[in-house]
Amino acid sequence: MTTSPGEPEWTYAPARDHGLGEGARLRSVMREPGLVSWCAQGCAGAALWAYLRAYHGLRVEGGERLPASPPFVIVANHASHLDALVIAAALPRRLRSRVYPLSAGDAFYESLAMSAVTSVFLNGLPLWRKRAAGRALEELRARLTAGECGLILFPEGARTRSGEMGAFKAGVGRLVAGTGVPVVPCWIRGAYRALPPGGRVPRPARVVLRVGGAMTFEGVRDDRAGWEEVARELRGSVEGLGGEGEGRA
Amino acid sequence: MNLQIGMSGAAAAGTGRFAGLGEHLFSMRGALDHPVTVLVVAIVAGALVLTPVSALVLRRMGRLPEHVGRDVRTRYLTWLVLAPAMLAPILLFPLAAMLAVCAASLVCYREYARATGLFRHRALSAIVVLGIVGVTVASVLHWYELFTAMTPLTVVALAASAIVSDAPKGYIQRVSLAVVGFLLFGAGLGHLAYMANDANYRPLLCMLLLCTQASDIAAYCFGKAFGRRRLFPNTSPNKTLAGHAGALAVVVPLCAGLAHLVMEGTAFDRPHRLLLLGLMVGVGAQMGDLMLGSIKRDIGIKDMGATLPGHGGFLDRFNSVLLVAPAAFHYIGLFTGFGLSRHGGGGVVP
Numbered sequence: 001m002t003t004s005p006g007e008p009e010w011t012y013a014p015a016r017d018h019g020l021g022e023g024a025r026l027r028s029v030m031r032e033p034g035l036v037s038w039c040a041q042g043c044a045g046a047a048l049w050a051y052l053r054a055y056h057g058l059r060v061e062g063g064e065r066l067p068a069s070p071p072f073v074i075v076a077n078h079a080s081h082l083d084a085l086v087i088a089a090a091l092p093r094r095l096r097s098r099v100y101p102l103s104a105g106d107a108f109y110e111s112l113a114m115s116a117v118t119s120v121f122l123n124g125l126p127l128w129r130k131r132a133a134g135r136a137l138e139e140l141r142a143r144l145t146a147g148e149c150g151l152i153l154f155p156e157g158a159r160t161r162s163g164e165m166g167a168f169k170a171g172v173g174r175l176v177a178g179t180g181v182p183v184v185p186c187w188i189r190g191a192y193r194a195l196p197p198g199g200r201v202p203r204p205a206r207v208v209l210r211v212g213g214a215m216t217f218e219g220v221r222d223d224r225a226g227w228e229e230v231a232r233e234l235r236g237s238v239e240g241l242g243g244e245g246e247g248r249a
Numbered sequence: 250m251n252l253q254i255g256m257s258g259a260a261a262a263g264t265g266r267f268a269g270l271g272e273h274l275f276s277m278r279g280a281l282d283h284p285v286t287v288l289v290v291a292i293v294a295g296a297l298v299l300t301p302v303s304a305l306v307l308r309r310m311g312r313l314p315e316h317v318g319r320d321v322r323t324r325y326l327t328w329l330v331l332a333p334a335m336l337a338p339i340l341l342f343p344l345a346a347m348l349a350v351c352a353a354s355l356v357c358y359r360e361y362a363r364a365t366g367l368f369r370h371r372a373l374s375a376i377v378v379l380g381i382v383g384v385t386v387a388s389v390l391h392w393y394e395l396f397t398a399m400t401p402l403t404v405v406a407l408a409a410s411a412i413v414s415d416a417p418k419g420y421i422q423r424v425s426l427a428v429v430g431f432l433l434f435g436a437g438l439g440h441l442a443y444m445a446n447d448a449n450y451r452p453l454l455c456m457l458l459l460c461t462q463a464s465d466i467a468a469y470c471f472g473k474a475f476g477r478r479r480l481f482p483n484t485s486p487n488k489t490l491a492g493h494a495g496a497l498a499v500v501v502p503l504c505a506g507l508a509h510l511v512m513e514g515t516a517f518d519r520p521h522r523l524l525l526l527g528l529m530v531g532v533g534a535q536m537g538d539l540m541l542g543s544i545k546r547d548i549g550i551k552d553m554g555a556t557l558p559g560h561g562g563f564l565d566r567f568n569s570v571l572l573v574a575p576a577a578f579h580y581i582g583l584f585t586g587f588g589l590s591r592h593g594g595g596g597v598v599p
Binding site: 010012014015018019020021022032034038077182218 | 346359362364365366369371376378422547549551555556558
């Protein structure tokens with residue numbers, strides 16, 4: 001069909017998760033939040049900020065380095081379930097619905113109820129550590145390069161059991177190698193003491209989020225070697241933020 | 250129809266605008282008193298019982314291919330939930346019917362907003378949602394002045410709020426999308442909720458829902474059996490002249506006949522008025538279907554969503570009622586006065 005001269009040519013951009021049933025949508029990395037999620041995240045964000053400030057005395061160092069608009073990836077060391085909440089709470093309110101923490105699919109998305117809570121309140125996207133992670137990373141890379149979202153990611157792949165930061169997996173490189181998407185390294189201190197793996201009730205330990213300068217990997221090749229190079233460089237930056245004598249999370 | 254209920258209730262109580270409202274809103278009396286309500290419930294229950302039986306018989310006879318059987322099963326299971334979910338609020342009490350219409354409006358708008366991308370403009374979406382809630386509140390309060398005011402007020406709010414972002418590029422598109430969304434799913438569908446203020450709302454709503462769904466089914470069956478010539482190949486390539494004509498041949502007499510039973514004894518109960526209502530419902534149902542086809546083809550999508558397994562989105566199933574609701578409301582209202590507020594009443598055409 002052609003458009004007659006003078007007829008407006010409107011463009012539509014359906015939701016990226018259009019055509020998925022509700023359950024599939026909650027578990028899709030293509031999910032886009034709507035009005036309900038936006039309200040829920042606004043309330044959850046305010047409550048989280050109040051809790052982290054009051055109970056953990058959350059302090060953000062270098063907050064001015066947090067990106068002003070998507071696309072971006074924020075990476076950090078991972079020692080506690082509090083980590084994603086700390087970064088999400090530190091982000092400007094207007095960005096929250098466009099920033100997605102990547103959460104372990106096998107921990108947060110196995111049941112529908114848990115998927116709904118993680119997606120609706122925290123805006124999480126699932127990443128299954130074993131199955132179909134490659135395809136999910138490709139889809140996330142496409143969303144990043146389209147400039148529509150920011151991601152929060154813990155490249156260690158799991159919470160440290162010892163308090164020491166582990167190796168970064170190459171998946172983070174797969175998201176950004178060869179692109180101009182900025183990656184912001186962060187160091188979270190105190191979360192391990194506040195709520196370590198296996199802990200049920202958070203302790204009132206002080207938590208500090210230290211934000212580093214953004215890095216880009218435009219010149220890095222988009223292949224296995226490039227991805228590993230990105231992972232190594234990012235680990236070095238995150239570790240550097242931890243500083244001497246602060247190697248434990 | 251007992252069209253004076255709100256007015257007489259208020260007058261009897263003599264305590265202002267909302268007196269006697271609760272009594273009507275929660276009235277469960279006579280849910281199955283009217284023969285049309287009973288007939289529609291019986292037809293729906295019969296269809297839900299007979300469909301699996303006939304599918305089983307056809308399968309045993311080897312006349313139901315496996316892929317068609319699977320499709321029928323999925324659609325049937327959806328109807329098994331959907332039909333009671335539609336009928337129960339109507340049968341329960343007026344407030345339940347109004348809230349059900351409100352929920353349907355919100356679901357329809359959500360699908361539309363996500364399909365067009367309008368959902369990313371949160372302020373506009375929030376105003377449309379508030380508009381839908383406002384229309385429902387006006388229906389619940391049986392306040393026709395507020396009901397009619399909600400449309401211009403929502404449009405004004407949409408036009409004004411879209412300025413705030415100081416992004417003129419795309420202004421007309423996003424405001425127009427929001428206005429159309431509100432008009433179709435808020436103001437349009439909202440007429441069904443307002444109808445629940447009528448003492449005779451149960452048979453009326455049952456009649457409209459049955460006729461619009463019958464239109465879809467008849468168009469499908471006649472189209473499959475006799476369909477050759479396509480009337481709107483660009484809009485809906487599967488719709489044929491035979492399907493359109495067959496649907497009208499079923500819906501016009503069905504609607505006129507049912508309307509005769511519903512409107513018995515009123516100024517509306519004249520053959521030409523009943524037939525015109527039948528024609529309005531028959532044409533309106535098909536136009537609603539084609540309208541959604543136009544929207545989907547304009548966007549470039551197959552279905553509006555995946556809310557109802559086997560059907561697509563909620564809108565894909567209920568498109569036929571979108572245009573019928575306001576048209577039937579105002580046409581009937583011309584003669585019976587239904588739809589006017591608790592302070593007025595009576596039709597304008599004798």
